[in-house]
Amino acid sequence: MPPESPPAAVAAPDLSKSPPTLVELFIAFAKMSLAGFGGVLVWARRGIVDQHKWMTADEFNETFALCHFLPGPNIVNLTFVFGSRLRGLPGSIAAFSGLVGPPALIMVVMGALYHRYGEIDALRRILSGVACAAIGLMLAVVFRMMTPLFKRRDVVALLVMVLVFIAIGLFRLPLAAVLLIAIPVSIAITYWMRKEAA
Structure with missing residues (x-):
C-alpha cells in the first residue's frame, strides 16, 4: 500500500531572498494603505502573504x-511588529511611514x-456605497484568515473563535472580560494538545 501523500503545505516565505530594503518596505506599505479603502488589513495580508511572501x-x-x-x-501594531521583524527599528519606521504618510x-x-x-x-x-464595500472587504479577509484553520482541521481553534464571537457579538459581553477568559483557556488547551502529541 503506497504511503499517504502529505497535505498541501501553505506557501512558505522565500528565505533565499534578502529582506526588503527600507525603501521597499515604505513603498509596499504605501501601496497597501492607498489601496485600502475601508481598511488596510485586506491589502496588508494580500501584500505580505500572497504577493511578497514575506x-x-x-x-x-x-x-x-x-x-x-x-x-x-491593530494594523498600526502589525506594521511596527512586521517592520521590526525584518529591519529592526528603521524597518518599523519605514513601514509605519508608508502606512500613514500618503x-x-x-x-x-x-x-x-x-x-x-x-x-x-x-x-x-x-460615501454610503464605500461603506458597503468596506464591510465586504472585511468579511473577505476574515474568511481568508480562517483558511489555515480549516486546512489544518483545527477544531479547537475554530470552537474558541466561535465562542468568542458569540460572547462578544451576540451576548454583547465586555471585550476585556471575554479575552481575560479566552486567552488563558486557549493557551492551556494548546499547551495540553502539544504535550499529548509529544
Whole structure:
C-alpha cells in the first residue's frame, strides 16, 4: 500500500531572498494603505502573504493575533511588529511611514474638499456605497484568515473563535472580560494538545 501523500503545505516565505530594503518596505506599505479603502488589513495580508511572501498565512495570523491584544490600532501594531521583524527599528519606521504618510496627506485634501462640498447629496450616496464595500472587504479577509484553520482541521481553534464571537457579538459581553477568559483557556488547551502529541 503506497504511503499517504502529505497535505498541501501553505506557501512558505522565500528565505533565499534578502529582506526588503527600507525603501521597499515604505513603498509596499504605501501601496497597501492607498489601496485600502475601508481598511488596510485586506491589502496588508494580500501584500505580505500572497504577493511578497514575506510571511506564511499562519505567521500572519499569529502576528495579527498578537497585535490585536496590544493597545492601539491593530494594523498600526502589525506594521511596527512586521517592520521590526525584518529591519529592526528603521524597518518599523519605514513601514509605519508608508502606512500613514500618503493617506494622511490625502485626508487633509479630502477633508478640505468635504468641508467645502459635504452637503452635496451625490457625495453622501457615494460615501454610503464605500461603506458597503468596506464591510465586504472585511468579511473577505476574515474568511481568508480562517483558511489555515480549516486546512489544518483545527477544531479547537475554530470552537474558541466561535465562542468568542458569540460572547462578544451576540451576548454583547465586555471585550476585556471575554479575552481575560479566552486567552488563558486557549493557551492551556494548546499547551495540553502539544504535550499529548509529544
